[in-house]
Amino acid sequence: MQIAKDTVVSLDVRLADAQGVLIQESAESVQYLHGGYDGIFPLVEEALQGREQGAKVEVHLEPEDAFGEYDAELVSLAERAQFPPELEVGMQFEQQGGPDDELLIYTVTDIAGDKVVLDGNHPLAGLALTFDCMVVGVRPASEGEIERGYADDDSAGPLISVLQ
Numbered sequence: 001m002q003i004a005k006d007t008v009v010s011l012d013v014r015l016a017d018a019q020g021v022l023i024q025e026s027a028e029s030v031q032y033l034h035g036g037y038d039g040i041f042p043l044v045e046e047a048l049q050g051r052e053q054g055a056k057v058e059v060h061l062e063p064e065d066a067f068g069e070y071d072a073e074l075v076s077l078a079e080r081a082q083f084p085p086e087l088e089v090g091m092q093f094e095q096q097g098g099p100d101d102e103l104l105i106y107t108v109t110d111i112a113g114d115k116v117v118l119d120g121n122h123p124l125a126g127l128a129l130t131f132d133c134m135v136v137g138v139r140p141a142s143e144g145e146i147e148r149g150y151a152d153d154d155s156a157g158p159l160i161s162v163l164q
Helices: 042-048 143-148
Strands: 007-017 022-025 030-033 056-061 075-079 092-097 102-112 115-119 129-140
Touching: 042 056, 042 129
Parallel strands: none
Antiparallel strands: 007 022, 007 030, 007 129, 056 129, 075 115, 092 102, 102 115
16 A cells, blocks of 8 residues: 555654764654644655555655754743752753744753753754654554544654654
């Protein structure tokens, strides 16, 4: 079966930076609903269109095609007292922010005295990436999957969010 709109695609994925350094590799196949449901990067979806099981695809993504450019305005200082006592660098918190006042995930990048540095950028923002994948399965989507906009066996949500 060929990958087309309203098919569920299973992929083994390898994500590397522009120098080929491995960032993440899927331990298990990941699935997404093909056809403009925002479950995968648009350039990757375009490259997979019409492919079949066994196909290998490599797509080079510039930052604007992946997780966006790094935005220094998404970095802010907060008072240490606003956070739990067990606060550590690397912890994440949801908060409204950004130019559209959307819900963002902020990562604690530094703690200095009574100040905490929060970064609302995706950890891979600003990086050019190589998205390597092999198609391990293609099947027709169910009506329910199409209505919801994601695959039933996609327990982690959109593939893009899996790669965080």
